[in-house]
Amino acid sequence: MTRVHDMGGRFGDGPINLEPEYAPVFAEDWHGRALAVTLAAGFLGQWNIDVSRHARECLSPKDYTRFSYYEKWLAGLAGLLVDRGVLTLDDLTGAGEYGPHPLADKMLRAEAVATALAKGGPADRPSNIAQRFTIGQEVVTARPAGNRLVDGGHTRLPIYAAGAKGRILRVHGSHVLPDSSAHDLGEAPEPLYAVAFAASELWVNPEHPKDEVVLDLWQSYLEPA
Amino acid sequence: MPHDSHDHPHALLPPEPALRVKALETILTRKGLIDPAALDEIIDTYQNKIGPQNGARVVAKAWTDPDFKAALLEDATPVVADLGYYGRQGEHMVVVENTPEQHNMVVCTLCSCYPWPLLGIPPGWYKSDAYRARAVREPRKVLAEFGVSLPETSSVRVWDSTAEVRYLVLPMRPEGTEALDEEALSALVTRDSMIGTGLPKVPA
Secondary structure, eight states: OOOTTOOTTOSOOOSOOOOOTTOOSSSSHHHHHHHHHHHHHHTTOSOOHHHHHHHHHTSOHHHHHHSOHHHHHHHHHHHHHHHTTSSOHHHHHTOSOOSOOTTGGGOBOGGGHHHHHHHOOOOBOOOSSOOOOOTTOEEEEOSSOSOSSSTTOOOOSOGGGTTOEEEEEEEEEEEOOHHHHTTTSOOOOEEEEEEEEEHHHHOSSOSOTTOEEEEEEEGGGEEEO | OOOSOSOOGGGGSOSSHHHHHHHHHHHHHHTTSBOHHHHHHHHHIIIIISSHHHHHHHHHHHHHOHHHHHHHHHOHHHHHHHTTOOSTTOSEEEEEEOOSSEEEEEEOSSSOOOOHHHHOSOOGGGGSHHHHHHTTTOHHHHHHHTTOOOOTTOEEEEEEOOSSEEEEEEOOOOTTOTTOOHHHHHTTOOHHHHHTSSOOOOOO
C-alpha cells in the first residue's frame, strides 16, 4: 500500500548532492518554464493542490524514480490536463482541434500574475469537528498509514510515522483534509496538529537520544495514547 | 483524479524534457489557456523578486527587535505579511528558533513543501530523494555533509512539512555582531541557515 514518493527514512540514497548557496534558481531554462506552465494551468481552476500532488504520486515507481523533479511536474500536469478533460490525448500528440476552449476565459493573464501569486490559497477553514487533543497530550498515529476513504489514495501520514507514539506540540486550527480533497470528496476540514516524535520511536538506531521529528498531522490520523 | 493505469499521457509528449515543456506550452497557448507572457512573469517573480533575501530580512529584524521576535515566534503569518511576505506556499507560517540546546531543520519527505514567499523556490538538494529520505532518520549525518556539526548537548528537531504549514528556522545570531545593524546582519543570513542545514555567516 505504499507509494514511491513516501521515502522518509529510506536507506540507500547516498550523499546529498550539494549546490552552492547562490546557484541559479532554475538550473535549466526549461525548469522555470515547467514551473510556470504548471502554476498557470492550475489557475484554470480544474484541480486543487492535493489533486496535483496526488497526480505526481501516481506516476509509476519507475517513472517517479527516473524523472528529474520538473519532469515529475510535467508528467503530473499532462496527466491532470487529460484526466480533467482540459486536453485530449490527441491534443498532446498535436492532432487535436484548435477551436475556442471553454476554459479560455479563465486564462491567467500576465498582468494578473503578481496579484494571483500574492493572494495565495490558505488551507485553514472553519470546521464543526471539535478539537480533540491539547498541547502536551500523547497520541498514537494510525497504522497502517494510508487513505481510509480511497484505497491507494492521497494521504499525508508518511509510512515511517505510522503507529508511532508522539505528543501534541502545536495546534494549527482546522485545515482542509488532503485525503478527501485530493479525491473530489470535499474539503472536510478538521483540526491539524504539529506532533513531536522521539527519534527512538521512529528509527531502530536513532542518532541521538534527544532528537525528535515533528510532523503536521490531521486529527483523524491520531488516537489518544 | 489520475488513477493507476497503463496509458500515461506524458508518454505522448516528446521525451526530451525541454521539448516536452515547449510542446505543452504551445498546445495550451494555442487553445487560449495560457498566456506565455504570464509564464515570463512567474519566472521573473521567482528568479528575481522573491528569494531568501526576504527571509534574511525577517531573521535580521528578529535579531535586533525583541518585540518583533516575540510576535514572530507567537504567530508568524501576520508578522511576515506585514513586511510584505505572504502568498503562495506561505499562507501558514511558523518560525522555529534555534537555541544552544536545540537545532531545528526542515524537510518535506513526501514532496517539496517550502516557504516560497520567504525563501523562494527550493534548491535542487532540498527536493532530492537523498535529502527527503535521510533528513528525518539521520539529520546529523546530513548536517555533517553541509559542514555543520552540533555539540552532543544540542538536540535536533526535524520538521517534516506534511501539511500546508511552512516552517522557517530562526538561526542563532552569530557572536561578535553586536555592532552590526539590521542590514549588515541580514547579509550574514544564508538560505541554508533558514532551512536549518547551515549556520549564518560570521562577520569577516
